[in-house]
Amino acid sequence: MKHTFPNFRNAKILVIGDLMLDSFYYGTANRISPEAPVPVVNVERLEDLPGGAGNVAMNIASLGANSSVCGIAGQDSAAKILQQRLNAVGVDCVFHQSATVGTIIKRRVISNHQQLLRMDFETPFASDEWLNLKALIEPLIAKSSVIVLSDYGKGTLADPQYWINLAKQHQVQVLVDPKGQDFAKYRGADLITPNMSEFEAVVGKVTSEADLINKAQKLIEQLDINALLITRSEHGMSLIRKDEPEFHLPAIAKEVADVTGAGDTVISTLAATLAAGEDLEKAVTLANVAASIVVSKLGTATVSGPELQLEYERHQGENNTDHSIAGVVTAEQLKLAVEQAKQRGEKVVFTNGCFDILHAGHVSYLQQARAQGDRLVLAINTDESVTKLKGIGRPINSADRRLAVLAGLESVDWVTCFEGDTPEALLREIQPDILVKGGDYDKKGVVGWEIVEGYGGEVRVMGMTPNCSTTAIVEKINQGK
Numbered sequence: 001m002k003h004t005f006p007n008f009r010n011a012k013i014l015v016i017g018d019l020m021l022d023s024f025y026y027g028t029a030n031r032i033s034p035e036a037p038v039p040v041v042n043v044e045r046l047e048d049l050p051g052g053a054g055n056v057a058m059n060i061a062s063l064g065a066n067s068s069v070c071g072i073a074g075q076d077s078a079a080k081i082l083q084q085r086l087n088a089v090g091v092d093c094v095f096h097q098s099a100t101v102g103t104i105i106k107r108r109v110i111s112n113h114q115q116l117l118r119m120d121f122e123t124p125f126a127s128d129e130w131l132n133l134k135a136l137i138e139p140l141i142a143k144s145s146v147i148v149l150s151d152y153g154k155g156t157l158a159d160p161q162y163w164i165n166l167a168k169q170h171q172v173q174v175l176v177d178p179k180g181q182d183f184a185k186y187r188g189a190d191l192i193t194p195n196m197s198e199f200e201a202v203v204g205k206v207t208s209e210a211d212l213i214n215k216a217q218k219l220i221e222q223l224d225i226n227a228l229l230i231t232r233s234e235h236g237m238s239l240i241r242k243d244e245p246e247f248h249l250p251a252i253a254k255e256v257a258d259v260t261g262a263g264d265t266v267i268s269t270l271a272a273t274l275a276a277g278e279d280l281e282k283a284v285t286l287a288n289v290a291a292s293i294v295v296s297k298l299g300t301a302t303v304s305g306p307e308l309q310l311e312y313e314r315h316q317g318e319n320n321t322d323h324s325i326a327g328v329v330t331a332e333q334l335k336l337a338v339e340q341a342k343q344r345g346e347k348v349v350f351t352n353g354c355f356d357i358l359h360a361g362h363v364s365y366l367q368q369a370r371a372q373g374d375r376l377v378l379a380i381n382t383d384e385s386v387t388k389l390k391g392i393g394r395p396i397n398s399a400d401r402r403l404a405v406l407a408g409l410e411s412v413d414w415v416t417c418f419e420g421d422t423p424e425a426l427l428r429e430i431q432p433d434i435l436v437k438g439g440d441y442d443k444k445g446v447v448g449w450e451i452v453e454g455y456g457g458e459v460r461v462m463g464m465t466p467n468c469s470t471t472a473i474v475e476k477i478n479q480g481k
Helices: 053-062 077-088 129-141 160-169 196-203 209-223 262-275 280-294 305-315 331-343 360-370 383-390 399-407 424-430 449-454 470-479
Strands: 012-017 019-032 039-052 066-074 092-098 104-111 114-121 146-150 173-177 227-231 237-241 247-249 348-353 375-381 414-418 434-438 458-462
Touching (some): 019 077, 039 053, 039 104, 066 077, 077 092, 092 129, 129 160, 146 160, 146 262, 196 227, 247 331, 331 348, 360 434, 360 458, 375 399, 414 424, 434 449, 449 458
Parallel strands (some): 012 146, 019 104, 066 092, 146 173, 348 434
Antiparallel strands (some): 227 237, 237 247
């Protein structure tokens, strides 16, 4: 099945929320100030970018969709810069310019790709200031396919219910990027997108995957909303819907440069994809890909349509019949993913090992293993277990690095780290269709063979590429010292 990419051209999204200007001072820091124990930054470049709701609108426009942004700004130069930057990328600006407060500004000092300092300039709006937006926004509601409420707790969205009810009258979907511990103010929205800490602040500590799903379903019922998308950092995203199975996507392994604005990118991609007529699972999948792109960039960054399409197609194979993406998962997340794969009639293959230094033999073996079925699960030993098996000085690469590298292989669907010295507990938990191991022994030499055959699965032994060994590579390196 060929996965199609959304046509964002006719998508129309209205963003309502807190406006701010993000200013970045870039320079070099080579000495400590004689006045105080702080670095002296020689500023070489200044960059002003829309932040908050402005960044959401800019992300939408960057994808190629039509966006308008409405919010409160001051009567100052920052408001002019904000409008100029937004207009330059095709965003329509509908500002109420307050006579009493200035535009919110966040200034960041960055040196050697590190943020050293952030300075915030903001004065709270009057509690009734948002009422001035009614006459500006109401004519735009009916022209929009999706509305995004981008709440940073600054006062623009003092009464989200007003906009949610108005959108319902016009049968327009409402997505909310929430703020604070009172989600009741978003009652009736179509989708709310808290991160894990925001979610736990509302429902309490989450102790397991089952607990997360249970708490999310209760919150959906309490708030009369259609869905929750919980963004979980290195654990990916979980979409929980009323009366539907949960949909989990693992994080796409990438080196993180800056998480600034990642939440804006997620909700922007969701909004643009839904406004383009795609379903929610497709929207979440694209949002996950977009988030992986933006966190690899420094500063308040955006993702372009072609950039997203290229990365999306790179992660989608011709044989995938759903929107799931390969990545690092916990044992509980893996169990859910395998259950869903089996429900789709897919054959799940399992293999395991240390995979300390990835070499040609590993790559060839994993390609052979993947060819045995539709999905490949790769489980790796913990660092402690590798040391027990291989001796002092191993592993060369820690578990998090091994997971990141293996998740990038096209042949691997899900990669996880199992506790203990063998994967027997994990095999009992997920019950793969086929257990594969490389070596020159029969199947009864494979750890866990009796477990797999006990529930009706298969065990297959595959050949290894000759003259390829991590131990040999390490010894060769040591000889060269």
